[in-house]
Amino acid sequence: MRNKSYASLVGSIMYAQVCTRPDLALCIIKMGRFQSNPGMQHWIAGKKILKYLQRTKAYMLIYRRTKNLELVGYADANLGKAEDD
Template sequence: MKDLREAAYILGVKIYRDRSRRLLGLSQGTYIDKVLKRFSMEESKRGFLPMRHDISLSKEMSPSTPQERERMSQIPYASAIGSIMYAMICTRPDLSYALSMTSRYQANPGEGHWTAVKNILKYLRRTKDVFLVYGGEEDLRIKGYTGASFQTNKDD
């Protein structure tokens, strides 16, 4: 066995340590840059929210003509969803709601669905240097808030 010292990167996740304050941070800025480049979004505007509250996605936005289906078959919708999902699982829980809304339409996405995914990518461009922090001086207390709404899924 060979000691390679403390890990700085693992599976595309950068590890920050601050032992004096007992903090551990995880960031995927480099991975997000690669994702943005892959989907030609590295020069896009920077989004403020992963999904605006006034956006309503539904099955009716799916392609209905052969021309629309052909156009959407050229767009890597499922690949973009998978790339964003990796970031969400590792370090970006703030993407959960937007990703759950857009991933429902992977079987038959339309232009409106693709626009919503591009908005998530724009948000990632603005927040790529944000990182998840664990630890600190105080006891870890999880605080969670939720708003239940059964009206968000218009298809069901």
């Protein structure tokens, strides 16, 4: 940790998030709040995120060229409707 800056740690995770891992967006927001004065718990959180990336490196967005463009989206929401509607 002494040889690396906290900003470098956040930047490394942000690079992964921007390119292929949108699941890290909230982590980057939370970590970015402590850029000026990170504590030990922030370094530990950053290391946990790096370990998570190591374990899940097979999960990523893959962009492929296709002849027919098809957008598919999934959401786990009922748009505010009651369960019995």
